[in-house]
Amino acid sequence: MAAIPLVYNLRSLKQRPLSTAATAIGLGLVVAVFIAMMALAEGFQAALTTTGAPDNALILRKGADGEMSSGISREIASSIAASPFIARDAQGQPLVSNEVYVVLSLPRLGVGMANVVARGVSPQAFEVRKGIKIVEGRRPQSGSPEILVGRAIVSRFAHCRVGDKLSFAKREWTVVGHFSADGSSFESEIWGENEQFAPAFDREGGFQSVTFRLANPEAFPAVQKALQDDPRYQVDAYREADFYKRQSAMLATVLRFVAIFITAVMAIGAVFGAINTMYAAVATRGPEIAVLLTLGFKPGSVLLSFMLESLLIALIGGLIGCALALPINGIVTSTTNWSSFSEIAFAFRVTPALLTAGMLFALGMGLIGGFFPARRAARANVIETIRQG
């Protein structure tokens, strides 16, 4: 089937720049919203899926669905720390962090309060979690009421600069440093020493979780079985990375659903815009269509040609959408992590895959928007059109 030259469609689009631009912008806005909302979900999931390492194990009380609802006694924590599954540092110390996990309500910079996770960690926590870097200041000294603030929340909460004092748990805590954690959700937390946090938060009887580096990461299933099956412990064991990934799944799914729902509603409007534009194009080009069919081009070629024209508009729309959405990449926003009810800050992530999805979405709208007008063109009554001149 011979194709009608593409230059015919390109120049036809140029002939009606206003309607082409209006339709393309309409499609572009939908694509931009789609990419932005998906980038939100992507960013949230990325923050939580980069949290934790696959060669770390996280131990919670049996049946606890999060760190907040977990509790592990000091005896059990000590017993686990002595187990042979745990990797050791150069000095032979087990790489384990017994952690206190509390959610605080702190004043935001600006208006209102928001929840933040306060994590009391062992000194080994900085070795157990490889991605933790002090970006300003220093680590808290053992035995001191000193804290580190994750860099993602430094600019979102009051009194978080190095040297500031933060009041919580009826004590004053000095901010001695800021830390990064490869963009993970740890960056939205406040860290202090577990032995300082435990009495302050009245958690002297134990910890919320135990995290340790696996001596042999491949042996995790065996470690998990050994710990979970031991009747003394009554614990659940997870690969740390898997645990945080699972925590992010629900909210990310909801965010994606909302993104798809909202953009689907908007897309209906944009598709109608495309349909209108293409119907108008078909209506005004009746004689041209009649000529093409008279010359011997088949109805299928005419259909293809007008579909292509619609896709060209969609392509422009898709590019506009990508251009509009791209600048939000990296912008930090926050939401409530449903598993801890605390604020988690993360950056919009406009990935190449999202841009591709946005382009495909635009082309999909163009395809639907172009089909019915193109079909009308292909079914044109040549004789009637020629008679009308």
Added chain:
Amino acid sequence: MALVEIRNLTKIYHREAQEVLVFQDLDLDINEGEFLSLMGPSGSGKSSLLHLLAGLDRPTKGTVAVGGAQISAMSQRELSDWRASKVGFIFQFYNLLPVLTAAQNVELPLMLTPLSAKDRRDRARFALEVVGLGDRTDHFPRQLSGGQEQRVAIARAVVSDPALILADEPTGDLDAKSADEVLTLLQRLNSEMGKTIVMVTHDAHAAERAHAVMHLDKGVLTR
């Protein structure tokens, strides 16, 4: 030898609940190399006959054969292929694609052939030279006069070298001078290139330029 053979051709249109008989049991032979003018009052069915000859419409009854091919029995797909190679059509209002240059308009029918892009361009340019517009190849229709547009349309009709040219009021929208140029061109295509031409016209002067004039009135065809 007859290029076109029309036998017992009947055409009835349906307008709402009414049947409109255009012509009935028409017989006509058009010889190869003939230049035939078809005249008649408005609504007499001249254009309908032309559309049937071009395979754009189907007879209610009877047969149309062109060059031995029974076009009235062809499928839509076969008709498209047949039109692309065997017939050239000239419209009253030229019907050039406004966004394409003269050369691109003329090249369009060649897109339906296996010719290479270069061969297509060469042939389109040659066809434009034949109609005296070799210096207007890159002009868009809006940059041409009516007469020039119709000459481009004639170049488009002949570029794929069809045996049969059908022209529907080709001078109907032109001033006298341009009309004369177009008619001269059609005569040349007939005499020099041997094209068989069937031209529908209202204009008696135009009709005189053909070898033969036929009148269609109230469904009856007379010489």
